[in-house]
Amino acid sequence: MxxxxxxxxxxxxxxFIHPAFNEPFRVLKEAYALSYYLPSIALVTGRAGVGKTTLSKHCESYINSQPSEYKAHRVQLKSVNSETDIIVQSARGLFGIPVKSTPAEKLDAFCSSFKNQNYKVLIIDEAQHMLTQLKGKSSQRYSDFIKVLADEGICVLLFGVEDAEKLFTTENYSLMVKGQVESRGMARCEMPIIPxxxxxxxxxxxxxxxxxxxxxxxxxxxxxxxxxxxxxxxxxxxxxxxxxxxxxxxxxxxxxxxxxxxxxxxxxxxxxxxxxxxxxxxxxxxxxxxxxx
Known part of the structure; x- marks a missing residue:
């Protein structure tokens, strides 16, 4: 050789799509199909190394290989230091986000550009980095980012370690924000280790x-x-x-x-x-x- x-x-x-991926992948495909009719968010969690990143890449490849005109974009989230970091990182490699603009204007710009380029699915790997936003007013901004995407018809698929489950624990949010994410057709699935x-x-x-x-x-x-x-x-x-x-x-x-x-x-x-x-x-x-x- x-x-x-x-x-x-x-x-x-x-x-490599391991048999253990079958159930999580089924849940994600259903969430994608649902997004054509209702706001749709899905969360896949699991221990480090069980194949979440592999499955997230497969989801992007699977959707982009379909005859549909719609596409998926995958982003591997890095450290989140502000409420706009998620938007900027999600747009990287696709289009620019106005620097001198408010968080709301950045979000509007992201949704418009994302949909104008026929993207239907946003896949966020390492979603646990969003947990830094679950403090005070930031929790509402985080919730706004997810729910606005879903309401705009963008399917949001989140992948993260087991702590990422806290993203959808309503106790983390104020009464104003409570239930805003969970009510948008959110599905959850945990990836098992190989037995x-x-x-x-x-x-x-x-x-x-x-x-x-x-x-x-x-x-x-x-x-x-x-x-x-x-x-x-x-x-x-x-x-x-x-x-x-x-x-x-x-x-x-x-x-x-x-x-x-x-x-x-x-x-x-x-x-x-x-x-x-x-x-x-x-x-x-x-x-x-x-x-x-």
Missing amino acids: IREGATERFQDRNI NLNKINGSVNPWEKTINYYLKHCQMPVDIDLTARQVLNKLFEVTNGNFRALDRIFTICHLRFESNKADSITEQLLSDVVKVNVTRNKENNPFISLSGN
Whole structure:
């Protein structure tokens, strides 16, 4: 296999839609369909690394691949320091927002430009950064941003860690704002972690399917049976069924292959990668006992 560019080719693989994504994706598709008739907002939460960003990217790709003239725009929210930050970040890459204008004028400009360019869906990843706006008058401005988008026929899909659930806890808002967001057809869904191997019933193993996907797109030789039950268990143990941790392991293996520090994925390479980049200590490295070193 060609070493040069191996890591980039591995990272450029298609988005993997895990079976665990099925229910959240169904909820999001229903929210999108509902937005043609009623204000529609949906929130997807979950632990870090379970695949929220992957699912948000898939939603954007799915909507933009449909024959409809309407499009989706995805933004990965950064730190929010003011009530206008959400608007400015959401518009980045699409159009400019007048600098010398009030928050209300900025919101009007965003809605007009967004719809004029045939965008129908705004996907906000890392939505938990909006929590900084749930203080005093800022909570009303945050609520205004979401409800105005929904009332304008823009479907709002929010993705965030478990704390993002607080965005729709009415106790966070004043009596004036209370219920403004929840009343707009909001759906919620929590993404689960991949279940433990020992709790799987039947022949279809979601974790094995995950590993097979990575093997399919691997850009370096593999000299270990990664689908062997013992190896699957060890990979699950060090990642806790976390997509991000698993991706980190495979990416580092590719980086070592590309820099001529490894010729293939072996038990020893997995042991080294896990020790240095995951557990950082020998005692918590299951590949030590697996490889006999």
